[in-house]
Amino acid sequence: MPGYLLRRLGSALLTVWLMSLLIFVLVRMVGDPAYLLMPPEATEADRQLFRAQLGLADPVPLQYARFLAGMLRGDMGNSFHFGAPALSMALSRLASSLLLVGVSLALALAVGLSLGVASAVRSGTWTDRLASIFAVLGQAAPPFFVALLLIRLFSVQWGWLPTGGHGSWRHLILPVCALAWYSAAGIARLTRANMLTVLEADYIRMARIKGLPAHVVIGTHALRNAALPIVAFTASQFGVLIGGAVAIETVFSWPGFGSLMVEAISTLDFTVVQAAVIVSVLLFVSINLAVDVLYALVDPRIRYRQ
Template structure:
């Protein structure tokens, strides 16, 4: 297990280096911050001096080497726009995004798995019909559509929750529902399909023939065997939700990570964009590694190399 983790960390480090090289090159193709941040009357000499102050005047290979040396020390640069460490800016805005994504993921898992179980246990019944309707609506439109719809209904018409903002539980409700509905619909369909197949399998019929209570059959024998695909899907959805939160954050004026990246790109704030990519890649690698290790807990037959 330890050797497996070390191999994954080594592969992750290589991936991280490749991503830093890619984003370091791409952001410099977008534009020159000297033209954006200096007034139109600035001379070429002023712009060159400005680039020197920001460390953007040397050849790109040397700039990248300096960036890697600083990165090894934990220094991701200074934000051009905020005049603060880029990592500090990113981490400050990452918290609200993780809160929103975590809440949306919890809503998706609880709602999707619960409705999927009801649909599999009572196929063709009222609960199954409602679950199918929930799934169809959830996958029929993107999150920003539900964001606008929920604001219109629950905030403007019925005045139940705030239209936008951040900081309290009522502010979290609508963004959570808008962002998490699509993933909940996917988990519902996956849970229902896998559980329906498992409930018709021979070993479940044998468990029932032994006189085991239906609750024990469902939890111990059926759900345990559909846990792996559900965990895999949920882990992939977490990354999708974190990336897809940009539109929801924009609609609800949520001060999150996605909106920061958009602002940094539009302002040509190279250090913030690069820091955001580094943090995102590290976060996704940590999630994937945690999921892989969780597989061994859920299924003792899975063994990683020693």
Template structure:
């Protein structure tokens, strides 16, 4: 019963968050004044603005408009794109596979390498190897994504001509954007794994395992790593949600046709139905990933069930 209450509470919190995001997304449309005048071209006359306002339902009371908007969101309808004259959700679904592919590859290689480097640094604490790993991790978090992306293009595309600099279609086009996107997360995961493992390795049950003559790697793999995973999984969940919500800078620099690039194009062209769809989708991803992370807590730490 306590486990069910925990899960139900987290699910209810997620619904409240989504409702709050829908309020912000809807009313942000009216912050700049008349949404019809904002969404139409600057040369639109008064008659065209009035007709567009009537067609979009902007003449209805604000609560009626929000109820209609919320009903459309619950049914998966965000309206038609003003630029492409197609349902906004269809454009979102078209771009989702590209963003999901890039996010999964970036998070996969950065997580695997980050876990390895963080574990090595924790076991060899205060050694030269630990110092080198910490320096590299610090540099990875300090280097801006856009600067690293441009550097990768200059070196591997323009100078060496080993890899393409943009586009999607082959595995070679995935290498540079996944490296640029995953470098920061590699550094963050490495530092977090190291810090978590060092804390866990100081616990009494770890000292008992050492007294029994177990090797360092056996202690880490079978005893320490599971308890050290809780903060790491939290961070990974947030990283994956942000990646799946759209990596704006990376997708723009590498001309990657994902959700982030769709959002930027929609903002530039004042395509508000698409902007609303992207923002609500990103919020849904964050809520869903955090809910899954909470469920993972129940498996990693049985004390949470109590």
């Protein structure tokens, strides 16, 4: 077990380092903040002095070494645009994004599991066909399109819910539904496939022959044995939802990571983009590491195969 944990931890640290290198390089390919943040009448000498003050005139390897050392200390520099610490700005939006993603993931899991189990148990019926249509539409329609459609129906046409903003549970409904749609469809399809396989197993037939109630056979025996792949897939959806939240937060004016990153990219605020991405990567890697450990505890064969 200790060896398995060390290997998983090493993989997690390697992932964080590679992502830090990737985002550091990518943000510098977007453009020069000296041209965006300084007035048009500024001379090239003024811009060069501005770059020197921000540390952008140094060689790129030196900039990355300074960024990596600061990241290890929890210091990712100050925002070019606002002057505030970039990490503090990212963390200040963390709660809003986690609320949106957490509720969306919980809704996706509840809907996906319910539809997947119902579809598998009633295979070939109208319930199965409706669940299949939901799964296909859910994975075909991008979240931002669903978001615009929900705003058109529930906000503009019927006036039931606000078009955007933050402050009450009513502001949360449309963003959560738009963000959870895609993941719910994926969970429903995976649950149906795994449940169909498990329901054909001999021990399920034996349980039915013994006269156990249907809810015990399905919930206690079948679903528990089909749950491991679903748990892994659901954990992977955290990263998918974090990525999808960028568009959703922009559409609904939700003050989270997504809207912060859009603002930072539009102003070429490198430090804020880097801080937001690194925090997101750390969250995603931590959740996957926790799932790996949970897998090893549930099924000891996994730690020996790795």
